[in-house]
Amino acid sequence: MASWIIQMTVVVLSVFINSSQGKRDTMLYCSACRAIVDELNYSISQVDPKKTINIGSFRLNPDGTIKDKKVPFARSETHLSELLDGVCGSMSDYALHVDPDTQQKQYRRFAPRGNGDTGDFPDFKNFQFDGPEASNVLKFACETIVEELEDDIISLFSKNTKHVVEELCNIVSDYCKGANLTKEEL
Template sequence: MFNQNPQRCLRGLKSEFTDIAHRAEKLFPILTHLTVETACRAIVDELNYSISQIDPKKTINMGAFRLKPDGSLTDKKVPLARSETNLSELLDGVCGSMSDYALHVDPDTKKKQYKRFAPRSSDAGDFPDFNNFKFDGPEGSNALQFACESIVEEFEDDIISLFAKETDHVVDKLCNEVSDHCKGTKFQSDEL
């Protein structure tokens, strides 16, 4: 399974994203590969931000909660931020933040990509140049939200598993390898 040809894996990944895009195009004609790619990258960005806002000292009890022969409980504490319970809750709300993204056109290169325009509470005073954003009304954010929901629905277990154990290169692994289909490939686009 993991010894697949990287080209074959890339075709498989492109096929999966293309399937999502084709399903969504029926509802949102403006949905493109760029929208699906941005949604994938935005999921990672939003989850990483939400995880970073949780106190690293907070833990949650996990385990079978069974009694040992001596009468004590067998459970273990894991960091709350990357626990499956917390990640599942964060994932349930991640697509709601897609309304904070809009199409951005680089003034020099004319490259189009969706970027976050709404500053977070920790970004106080760090406002982007709104002249380079194209706000296409609710249709744009709805298409991005639909792409996000499609990705989350299809790959929820893989996303949770990846965030539970990974801290680096999550964008590469989620957006290129999606559930470990294509190990060893690199993400080709700029970061959000």
Template sequence: MTSWIIHVTMLVLSVFIGSTEGKRDRMLYCSACRAIVDELNYSIGQVDPKQTINVGSFRLNPDGTMKDKKIPFARSETHLSELLDGVCGSMSDYALHVDPDTKQKRYMRFAPRSSGEVGDFPDFKNFQFDGPEAANALKFACESLVEELEDDIISLFSQTAVNVVDKLCSSVSDYCADAKLQNDEL
């Protein structure tokens, strides 16, 4: 009898979980995707471009030579994997922003980075600081995207792809495919 109850419970849970997976907040996930790209671009830019790493096989060829090549460390799979491990920790520097003209909502960075960047940050009066729940939602969306799209993210960033935001957030993930979201720049 208890195994029947367990089976029914598992069935109900799987139906519930399956029905909630498809109902992701597009604005939240688009914002998280854009934030991931922004944070990775910033982190890659902080690495000395002269720093390289050896990649390839370290086996000897029949002629006694080794086939390896040097690539920029900043865009190496090793470095990108390390960056992805910590990228979602910066989501606490983002808050919901409401454009005063269009009333469009999206999460944007409100905090300057540790390098003393002053930058052109929007006026704080257009941000909604809704407490830890909103920050946790953005962090969860970030973690979900990193888990789902890790290979695509590494591939795009290691190739120095142009328009990574559009490729990753619109073409690959489809979260920013909406015209209003797609044409907004970070």
């Protein structure tokens, strides 16, 4: 009887461990990664480029001076950390989009931004609005990525890396490995 209980415990634990480490939905996590980059790029672009912040040590040198350095506020670690804290809240502005030609699915922004943005948005008929559950799934994926890759995200944005989507979503995380990126998405 005791060996049967041990065997059942092992089976239950192995099922639990395998299900908790289940494979991530590649399309979902790739879309969330791309959305994070898009939202951060937009937020950074809204900051006055002349605005700076002092970084460095605020200790006095022997000669009575303070060694500090001014960096652009938009790409400072302080600002990027603040942006990361709220970036996943914008995932409700995204919905599942099905490309009419390729039938490829990905989450894309459907909502204009609050500043009178009339950007180039895809036709709404290609979006699937499945209620709050769909945006909650995307928000959870976003929160997972931010939690796992926060240091990498801050590093890439503070260095003003050219192709952040490719770097973060393909190389650092493998979320979009093998996905077809167009020139606009890079």
